[in-house]
Amino acid sequence: MELQKRLVEPFHFSGNHVGCLLIHGFSGSPSEMRLLGECLAKLGWTVHGIRLSGHGTTPEEMAKTRWEDWTKDAVAGVAELRKTCDTVIGVGLSMGGLLALHLATLGLLDGIVTLNAPMVLADRRTRYAKLIRPFITFIGKPKSHRVASAPESIPERFVYERIPVDGLVSLNRGIRQVRSKLSSITCPALLMQSRKDFTVNPVSVQIIHEQIKHVNPIVHYWEKSGHILTLGREREEVALKVHEFLQKFTTETSV
Incomplete structure (x- = not known):
């Protein structure tokens, strides 16, 4: 029980003036983002990992929540970071990434x-929810x-099976x-984007890139990881890639 509570x-x-809002995925929990958060914190960045409504409890509790609840949680996370940071970067996994994109469309990041x-889920059955x-x-x-994610995942992760x-309909x-x-x-x-993603169709990153190519986005593919990039085989390299991107937003020499 104590382990679950921590997860x-x-x-x-707390870190420098650049705040990272870490957002976990659909049916997941902050445990998916904690390792990344700890790594970024060691490198000097301010990190705030949120828990989305209905997550980290029971599937029955999640069934009471919708996309609108999760967007409110994300907006509140930005507001919390703005109290101490003049720059806020949204860092999201799976639906957390979708929420980061949503925040960006609102001009909050x-x-x-x-x-x-x-943008496209791999399992076609999800479209008929x-x-x-x-x-x-x-x-x-x-x-x-x-099964696909098990060999590369660490034991400490809380997720609904x-x-x-209703939640899937709302996600769609x-x-x-x-x-x-x-x-x-x-x-x-x-x-x-992971090449071996069995949850999100890798074509998703191409769709996003095409729609925001006016900002010259950086696209990076990972060859050995599954859907949970933050806990996969390349998790350390993933953290360093995020760190490299964050350096664009600061002139501090301590980071």
């Missing part, structure tokens, strides 16, 4: 880092997704909304 708790590390942000909603409340994650269908709506507004993004961006 799902939000976290904050100075930069974004997306890790396997979804609205049709099955009257008949099914929860669906299990495809076994292939769990059952997904509320969020994807459509963000995709329609991508061209309004004006801040620098680092877009990262």
Whole structure:
């Protein structure tokens, strides 16, 4: 129980004037982002890892929440960082990356880092969530997704194995909304995508790049990692890539 509590708790590390808002994925928890956050904090950056509503508790609790709740959580995270940082960068995994893109469309961020942000989900069945909603409340994650990520994941991660269908319907709506507004993004961006992603179709990063190419986004593919880039085989290199991007936003010599 104590381990679970630690995994799902939000976290904050004080550092320099550049704040990193770390946002976990759909049905996940802050445990997906903690290692990255600890690494960035050691390098001098301010880090704020949030927990999205309904996450880190039970699938039943998540079923009560929607895209609108998660966007409010993300906006609140930016506001918290703005109290001490004059620059805020959104760093999001999967749906967390989608939320970072959403914040950027609102002009709330100075930069974004997306890790396997979804524009197209790999499992075609997810597109029909609205049709099955009257008949099914929860669906299990495809076994292939769990097996594919297991060899490269660390044990300390809290994630739901059952997904509320209402939440999936809401996620699909969020994807459509963000995709329609991508061209309004004006801040620098680092877009990262795993080649072996069985959750998000890798074509997603190409769609994002095409819509925000006016900001000259950096696109980086990872060859050995699965969907959870922050806990995969290349997690240390991922952290260094984020650190490299963050250096564009500061003149401090201590970082």
